Amino acid sequence: MKCVNNFRLRLAGRELIPIVVGGMGVDISAARLALEAARLGGIGHISDAMVPTVSDRRFKTKFVAEKLKKFKYNILNNDKTDVQFDLARLVEATALHVGRTMEAKKGPGLIFINCMEKLTMNAPRETLRARLTAAMDAGIDGITLGAGLHLGSLALVQDHPRFRDVQFGIIVSSLRALLLFLRKNARLGRLPDYIVVEGPLAGGHLGFGMDWAQYDLKTIVAEILQYLAQQGLEIPVIPAGGIFTGSDAAEFLESGAGAVQVATRFTVTNECGLPEKVKQEYLQAREEDIEVNLISPTGYPMRMLKRSPGIGAAIRPNCEAYGYLLDGSGHCAYIDAYNHERETRGDNTALSVKDKSCLCTHMRNFAIWTCGHYTYRLKDTTRLLADGSYALLTAEHVFHDYQYSKEHDISLPEPSCPSNAGPVRRLR
Numbered sequence: 001m002k003c004v005n006n007f008r009l010r011l012a013g014r015e016l017i018p019i020v021v022g023g024m025g026v027d028i029s030a031a032r033l034a035l036e037a038a039r040l041g042g043i044g045h046i047s048d049a050m051v052p053t054v055s056d057r058r059f060k061t062k063f064v065a066e067k068l069k070k071f072k073y074n075i076l077n078n079d080k081t082d083v084q085f086d087l088a089r090l091v092e093a094t095a096l097h098v099g100r101t102m103e104a105k106k107g108p109g110l111i112f113i114n115c116m117e118k119l120t121m122n123a124p125r126e127t128l129r130a131r132l133t134a135a136m137d138a139g140i141d142g143i144t145l146g147a148g149l150h151l152g153s154l155a156l157v158q159d160h161p162r163f164r165d166v167q168f169g170i171i172v173s174s175l176r177a178l179l180l181f182l183r184k185n186a187r188l189g190r191l192p193d194y195i196v197v198e199g200p201l202a203g204g205h206l207g208f209g210m211d212w213a214q215y216d217l218k219t220i221v222a223e224i225l226q227y228l229a230q231q232g233l234e235i236p237v238i239p240a241g242g243i244f245t246g247s248d249a250a251e252f253l254e255s256g257a258g259a260v261q262v263a264t265r266f267t268v269t270n271e272c273g274l275p276e277k278v279k280q281e282y283l284q285a286r287e288e289d290i291e292v293n294l295i296s297p298t299g300y301p302m303r304m305l306k307r308s309p310g311i312g313a314a315i316r317p318n319c320e321a322y323g324y325l326l327d328g329s330g331h332c333a334y335i336d337a338y339n340h341e342r343e344t345r346g347d348n349t350a351l352s353v354k355d356k357s358c359l360c361t362h363m364r365n366f367a368i369w370t371c372g373h374y375t376y377r378l379k380d381t382t383r384l385l386a387d388g389s390y391a392l393l394t395a396e397h398v399f400h401d402y403q404y405s406k407e408h409d410i411s412l413p414e415p416s417c418p419s420n421a422g423p424v425r426r427l428r
């Protein structure tokens with residue numbers, strides 16, 4: 001049986017280990033995680049979600065405080081039309097986040113940024129153009145377009161000097177979505193350099209309805225591979241969602257995928273941006289603790305742990321500080337849900353907003369614990385410690401486990417030295 005290391009991904013004139021660590025906002029796929037993936041010869045993602053906020057945390061800048069100060073007068077106003085991002089500041093924050101990450105890059109791999117169209121930021125086109133341009137200026141190796149169809153995104157940067165040098169990928173969950181993207185961008189003479197096919201078991205937002213369980217990643221990947229072959233298009237296809245062992249990955253590579261994109265197993269590594277307490281929540285999770293719900297104001301279903309503290313929390317909308325999901329007309333579905341709850345309850349004391357969540361605030365505070373379907377299997381990838389917690393792993397350990405393991409084995413960390421491969425646990 002082959003393992004992932006028998007394959008290579010040819011991209012950007014390089015031969016890469018075909019392991020892509022997927023983007024996880026907000027700063028869950030932190031720069032140090034992406035840098036490890038690149039150092040080890042694969043591809044790591046940082047995220048462009050809430051970059052001013054991430055920059056404040058990473059570099060002690062004051063982007064959020066400055067925006068809040070400017071729009072404080074509007075806090076009690078339901079109309080958020082005025083609350084616009086200062087594009088120059090957005091560019092500055094992106095330049096810092098991306099630039100410093102690229103400066104720190106070592107090794108043969110690549111660093112990409114995950115760019116979500118649903119971050120409409122009260123001026124969808126302008127803010128997206130600013131984010132893409134700033135990331136390209138700051139030397140990013142590639143941009144993975146997700147959370148949306150991105151029918152006009154490439155056109156926004158077609159005049160950028162690096163337009164044909166930066167690797168562009170699109171995340172799709174169906175052949176239909178891919179066809180729309182290809183048709184819409186045909187006039188640019190610029191095909192995507194890779195296609196991430198995200199199935200229904202992924203973490204974060206899903207590209208399916210609440211009937212997600214009826215879909216299957218292997219079937220969607222096979223349809224897309226067949227279509228590309230018929231058209232004579234040699235674009236690497238990168239399946240994502242529920243690829244839990246190296247052997248799961250090798251099976252996709254054997255059937256024609258160019259690489260795999262994985263995320264859940266890296267959420268319990270030291271390099272992942274989640275707080276340690278939340279990593280332990282992921283490790284403790286059982287299958288029945290995970291749900292797909294509709295509380296994201298984006299309208300997309302999202303997978304998360306049921307006991308995420310942000311679920312049902314009734315905080316005042318925080319758009320003056322954040323406002324990443326304002327749709328361009330000063331509107332976010334959480335504002336409606338919050339006001340509806342206030343009007344029906346009549347008082348503020350015991351409010352609980354069940355329908356929607358103030359996702360900006362809760363993702364910023366790591367209070368919505370979005371996760372992949374197989375999060376409940378994470379406990380099988382490490383050791384239980386005497387105090388009832390689980391040992392965290394190094395990103396290198398998980399990366400190498402994907403790269404070298406066979407027969408669905410998972411190597412456990414040594415008790416004394418978590419970065420070394422230890423005995424194995426067979427998972428199937």
Ligand SMILES: Cc1cc2nc3c(=O)[nH]c(=O)nc-3n(C[C@H](O)[C@H](O)[C@H](O)COP(=O)(O)O)c2cc1C
Nearest residue numbers: 022023024025146202203204241242262263264372
């Ligand atoms: C905690 C978490 C957060 C995620 N956030 C994002 C995101 O911000 N944008 C995105 O395109 N995908 C996001 N994803 C999806 C991953 O990038 C990846 O495609 C998918 O989860 C891979 O499946 P796996 O987690 O089963 O390995 C997230 C996944 C997880 C686990």
